[in-house]
Amino acid sequence: MLYAVLVAAAYSFTQAVAAIGGQHRVLTSARLGAYGTCALIAVAIVVLTYAFVTHDFRVRYVSHYSDRSMSTDYLIAALWGGQDGSLLWWSTLLAIYTAACVTWMRGRFRQLEPIVIATLMVTISFFAVLMLFAANPFQTNLAEAVQDGEGLNPALQNYWMIVHPPALYIGFVGCSIPFAFAVAALITGRLDNDWVIGVRKWMLFAWLFLSIGNVLGMVWAYEELGWGGFWAWDPVENAAALPWFTATAYLHSTMIQERRNMLKVWNVILICVTFFLTIFGTFLTRSGLISSVHSFAQSNIGVFFVWFMGLIVALSLALIVWRLPLLRAESQVEALLSRESAFVINNWSLVGIMVFVAGGTIFPKLSEWLYNETITVGPPFFNRWAAPIGLLIFLLMGLAPLLGWRKTSPKALRRAFVFPLAVSVAVATIHLLLGKRWGMPAFVAHDSTIHGLTGAAINGFMTAAPWVTITLVGFNTAVIVQEFFFGIRSRQSSARQKGEPENLIASLVRLVAKNRRRYGGYIVHLGITAMFLGFVGTAWSTTEEVSVVPGQSVNAAGYRVTYVAPRECPGSPKCSEAEQADTTKRMAFADLDVYRDGVLVARLSPAKFSYQRGQGQTTTEVGLLRGLLADLYIVLGPTEPGQQRALLQVHGNPLVSWIWVGVLVLMFGAAISLWPEVSLGRLGVWSAVRTSAAVAASAAMAIILASSLSVTGAALHRSGSTVRLTPSNQMPLASPGGGDSRQVEP
């Protein structure tokens, strides 16, 4: 099947190249060839899924990553659980993108279409070669088929691992389409603004899923790895974030090209770099170059990636240099106080942070080559330098909408800045005065290990970083509110002049509907603002390690936590039916009652699971109580059978939930920006069905991802680590000592 994919891709490539001459029949043939190639890849992924579902352990990949006890959802998730399958999954997504792109291009960009198809076919061929010669998911076991498979890594048997990799892959693979367009535009010399505007939605779609994928990865790390945080600057986490930075830069700089005919070279470079970084990220994860908790097994596929990355760099550079005369800007930045200058600084900051993170990620390998010594840079290093750049980008995010194109007159400047500045001053003052009382002081002492003036500057900045961030959260929120206010006011004013006055809601809806890109973008900014609020919470997080016996209590994050008793499943009569029936692992729980103001609010059951398979691998199941102000996050330490004493790590994580709220808002904003601009009345039957299906599929995907954030409680409930109280079951849970069931004994 993979040979067939390779042959079909090579054939379609040839037809596409032949179609550059402009013959319509040959182009049609190339299109059909591309569709055929995509269908063959679809056959391959369906056949592998069938092998998983029917437990066909003759296939080595199936026997390595599944066993008979796994449910169908995890069997499907195992498709991307290992290296070979994840490459086929990548190819499948690329096939879907290719088919969608070829369909979308009908009636558009006829000159570019053959080269777009050819570029996508080369990428598909690369993955086909990779699978055929280095990581074949269909390779059979040399010996006879095993009775049962080895099963999926327990850490990957998690709800988030079903949705996180596909979301991230959708983002990664989506960057191939803008790259194919960039190559086509450079080769044909058709370097006007139209193709940049055309591919903007493709990049926005990929960016949306990069954002979702990265945040789902944070959720997985937060809930499954049990170290209390959500981002550890792990090499693979960093690799997933790198294309996000350049894609974000592109989404902004493309607006300058559209408006001012500037930054043409820059935009092409950003597209090429973003695509390169997606391949580089895949290479980092799979080559075994850098050690990480996320890495796949070390293999020999690295050399294939190196050649492919070399090809991307050589092709992109050669084409850009060749077309440099056509890429000259037709205007330039006229004033510092203009939107384009804010965008340019924002772009440089985003690229700067990308270079910094990429450098830090590969630094251990670089130091090994240069100094014969592996020097690893950890989270403190990344936090110290990424925070100032991140806050600069956050500031620019608020400034840019306030500035006009070309230049901003002093009058317009005053009008735009009065309200956001007033709000910022108010927020900063309130934080200074009341922050400490709320457990979120404005200044948090920071002790950098760097000496001298640089160390003092870093210490000073990092100490004030929480205050600066909260102030900027206020500023950005005020800017967005003001933009909506001005828009609604302008709309209502023109409606009144027409004699058709509108109410507030109607104006808001019509305002957004008529300017989806602009106001969708503002909503995305609002989501990012909420996420920054979540990030800054880490400055006030607390961690306490306690050793407790049943009946003892500890205070954290505004809660009182009482250790009720240990519980081992299967075995203990207190275990649920599902826990009793699960013989694949030994589950050691510590049941904890959580009280707020003396009222029992939840029972948490952090646990350690020891699996029978995989050399008795152990996983940590976190006890988590979410809140908009703070999360209570409890990890159970090592346990021994029959032991009453429990070692608990109790974390108070303020404002973390705002990150998850932020990504939901971001998804909503991006969906508004992506919404098609055609009315259904203008479409034919088939097009209407297609559009409805696409909208329904997107909405379903968004609902699944959105609801996944809210069903965490249910997911954890299934794993036995958290039990939320409902009114009906509050009463029977009497507090220790048998007093009032809702009050804690002193």
Added chain:
Amino acid sequence: MSGPTTAMALAIEHKRLALVSAFILLSIAVLVGWCFATWLLLLAFCLLLLAVGLLWASVTTVGQAEEVSIEEALDLAAPTRDEERKIAVLRGIKDLEYERGLGKVSEQDYQQLMRRYRQEAKGLLQRLDTSEASVRQKAIDLVDQRLAKVTPDSAPKGSNA
């Protein structure tokens, strides 16, 4: 688009819709009646047939005579570079008007940019009129010839139009 062309395009759309509906109904029947694994097999089989069909169509398309089908004709009617530019300029004018309404563009900048956009739009419209006139007449003649061939009794009307 003229009446017969619309009808033919709609007929093609209905055919596609019927095929997709048939596959969805068959899939539901298999999922309900049998099991997920059988449905996967059926899906793989259908996809394989589709792949073979598409690749075969791709190979045979090159060798076919140059008579353009209705689908290809619709596809060939893709906007030209000038038409795409016209759309971009109109979008620019709309954006500029909006920014002016919000008070984000000074009156001087607005006038300057609007003048530039209008000049460009005027040039584009003139070019499009000139370049499309001969093609439009040719298209009308071809449609008349085609109609005369399909329905010999109907008199050609395009030439009088």
